[in-house]
Amino acid sequence: MPTNVSEPQAVSGTVTRSAIFIVATLNDGDAHADTIRAWCADVAALVRAVGHRVPGGNLSCVCGFGSDAWDRLFGGPRPAALHPFRELGTGERVAVATPGDLLLHIRAESMDLCFELATQLLGKLGDAIQVVDEVHGFRNFDMRAMIGFVDGTENPAGREATDFTVIGDEDAEFAGGSYVIVQKYLHDMAGWNALPVETQELIIGRKKLSDIELDEEIKPSSSHSSLTTLVENGQEVKILRDNMPFGRPGAGEFGTYFIGYARSPAPIEKMLENMFVGLPPGNYDRLLDFSKAVTGSLFFIPSADLLEALADRQGPSASDGHPAPAPSAAPHREGSLNIGSLKGNRQYE
Template sequence: MNTSINEPQAVSNPVTRNAIFIVATIAQDSEHLETVRAWCEDVEGLVRSVGTRFPASGLSCVCGFGSDAWDRLFGQPRPMQLHPFKAIGSGERIAVSTPGDLLLHIRADEMDMCFELATQLISKLGDAVTVIDEVHGFRYFDQRAIIGFVDGTENPTGREAEDYTVIGDEDQTFAGGSYVLVQKYLHDMNAWNALTVEQQEKVIGRSKFANIELDEDVKPTNSHSALTTVEENGRELKIIRDNMPFGRPGMGEFGTYFVGYARTPSIIETMLENMFVGRPAGNYDRLLDFSRAVTGTLFFVPSVTLLESLASCKPVETESVQASPV
């Protein structure tokens, strides 16, 4: 694997007006696995080719691989902290774990650019993949979620964003990469809208219109903002959230597609543990009384250089040794 240049993928790119999220499984046979490996070399070129048609659109694509897919496609070495996402919680509050070998997170200000790039990327893969989830997201007013609150307020920016999301010397072979956890949440808008604004603010932990965090003596300990704040030795550990609203009003579907990028998946998993189990146990995120996770998958996002070089990587086939008859 050539890791001489560890340029990250577009993990910390600015928020765009539109996005397409595609999660797919990969066929098991060697021919289709080879198709996916060869495709890795084409991804960045396709982004550039489509992007030149409207450079101001901010078109980008982040490509990630699930744990099982990495083993089948590339074998060893593997990212140190890549593993299948395990469900968190119990009863009616579960951060579910769902299948997923390949993630495409496509962003642009114009949906037609997202659509064109998704079409080109998927057509190149052909029947080597089966798309199991596709969500078209959009920016809702001033970066608000469907529930009316601004999303991603605490995202790190600049060099701080890289520090929190890009792997460094702790896993040198995969430096420049990131981890991303995606979840699709569906909201009970009738129940949510039955709350007063003040009640909603206590669920989220921020003011709805001004987007200011509530004072500590007012903010409930089971508010969303309280339980998604993770600290270590007095320092807050951050992730980049690139969440997008989505929905089909005619079908009564209203949701948020959660996308969390981090240098280590343990930060996101701790946040979800706080939300779904509680901190302490039982003091769960009140937002989950109105929102339900229906998907959940963890992916590794290789650096740009590594992604291109993966075209020539494949697991080493080991021959089975048959014991000699006695």
């Protein structure tokens, strides 16, 4: 990575015991847009102030903006790969697209820290936004998803995490940034728990107790592991997941909040296509017979430096009467994820 890349936000921060995920839409009005832009300069200071109360609490916040919000708040230039979430699938098996202009991913070792920071951040925003989804997540034993399998085993770590999640020279003006897709899944736990463990393992592609991946000769091509493993030019393309279980037992609600970070939306979108449409089409992820996506949004995560600088960014010209248009999509080449080489000059296309 070039040495002059801005400091990323806490995308690959410490895995914590608690998290709050907040998705909001922007309310109309120039004054509200001004409030949100000014708020960008306050985020880091609020994290420091709240986190200082518990030095070992590992408090962090990642803030992202949706495509429409970027145009409305900041105009051009815009991140090269930013676009609205693309809905996938048909019938009962759909990766739905839902409204989302602003994302807050708050993490800490304890919920009180998350809760206090969320309160402070939202208090500053006031009526400039409308919260459309709020999920309080928790770490489940040894990082197990609600369905009982360990989650995030194949996450990249260290330098590899940076390589796979942080934009470099391919979009130099937005270097240090990332992209993130979030989805809220609700599970049919009665149906899932009625399956034999051996059947569950074939659906996931891993052993339930040991978390060891099944041998290729017995792992179905429709397994979750198979469909979410991407290889291009002989190299595995990874994303960084920080999923969290959530739920309300009294309401019969049991879910997983999926959050996947990458330096381009392309690999996450390809994984979702494999899951919901199938590879080949029809060979879909059988986990979706028991898990339903009820939200879906895509956000750009500016670098920490850019987030603060956005407070001084001027919105789209009032004389235009409309936000800056999004750039046309880059042409797709058959057999390519359009993310270029993950080594060498790190150019995406």
